[in-house]
Amino acid sequence: MSGAATGQHEATLADLRRVTEAFWPAATAESWDRVGLVTGRDDRPLRRVLLAVDAVAATVDEAIALGADALITHHPLLLRGVHTIAEDTGKGALLARLIRADCALIAAHTNADAPAGGVSDEIARRLGLHGTEPLVQGAPPAAHGAGLGRTGTLPEPLTLRAFAELVDGIMPRTVTGVRVAGDPERIVSRVALLGGAGDSLLDHPAVRSADVYLTSDLRHHPAQDAIELARAAGGPALVDVAHWASESLWLEGAAERLAEQLPGVEFTVSELRTDPWDFAVGGER
Incomplete structure (x- = not known):
């Protein structure tokens, strides 16, 4: 979904951060949570944004293929402490790919x-x-x-x-x-x-x-x-x-609200299932 372009102002990541903070103030997150900007630079142009529950390889691939300038996820990638972002670690590999693609990462968790x-x-x-x-x-x-x-x-x-x-x-x-x-x-x-x-x-x-x-x-x-x-x-x-x-049910409404505040920016909700389980056998009904 996207809003119609108005005015001459080209949206930037700073605008997205301003709107997400207005909707989901970081101060309202639980004390243990880690929300807000994970990687990205405020002056980068903002044209496309992908929303997903999780920052995992599949959604990072999707964001990059979409040409997204930002990925907003519900779950923080760096919720628990890490001591390296080397690319032979799961989180390091994801962050490196996002940074190389100039795709920012923002988390809105308990504040959302x-x-x-x-x-x-x-x-x-x-x-x-x-x-x-x-x-x-x-x-x-x-x-x-x-x-x-x-x-x-x-x-x-x-x-x-x-x-x-x-x-x-x-x-x-x-x-x-x-x-x-x-x-x-x-x-x-x-x-x-x-x-x-x-x-x-x-x-x-x-x-x-x-x-x-x-x-x-x-x-x-x-x-x-x-x-x-x-x-x-x-x-x-x-x-x-x-x-x-x-938690996936929240994404559609969040994208609609963001699009209203940032006309000219395209917001897409990921349809990928990032639930970790692939199949089950032998269950009783």
Whole structure:
């Protein structure tokens, strides 16, 4: 998608950084996160931008083939410390290719999870939830109503199986699909959700009081503990989707917003699946 060119100003990387900071302020990211510009120079012309969940070989190839001047990813390439960017390392090879191609790299991670129109907000919108609120209200300078995750109510109660099918319908295809823990005939109405990895909030009061918790990357022991607690004292059913799938839904809206602010720049959303799993065998349905 692209905006119509207006005026004489040629957009630069500095303009993209200004707009991304306005939409997703770095100060609202979690303290452990690493967001913003990874590589690039402010005065470089900006004509094409690719958006993707991950900076991996496939999306870097795509950005370079597109002639993109910048790649915006949700996941930071340098989230964890590295001590070398030698080209015989995975991250070093990616950075070297981006730099040689004059393609900047920008990450918008937890700062893009929390706001209106962010990752969790977009999942809630596609599910049609009413009365949505953050699971965890963001600390200042986050705007009111911004924060991690969302809670809300379905337009009408559904069985857990029907809810899982609704979730499956809004998510892109992955090998692991939608995994569910709970009675398929249980009626659910109140939903708690968190795009990306969410077992850290299994004990949150807003999750415990929901009928179902939708998230990703639920590990064996935290999920098992939550299920046993729900049996003993009440609690939510669990719906687990692929991490990449839950966060990919945000990209389209992000590209549209960026295009509105930077007319004349072409924004493209990657359609590549960067979920790490290629196939599965022997699963029970």
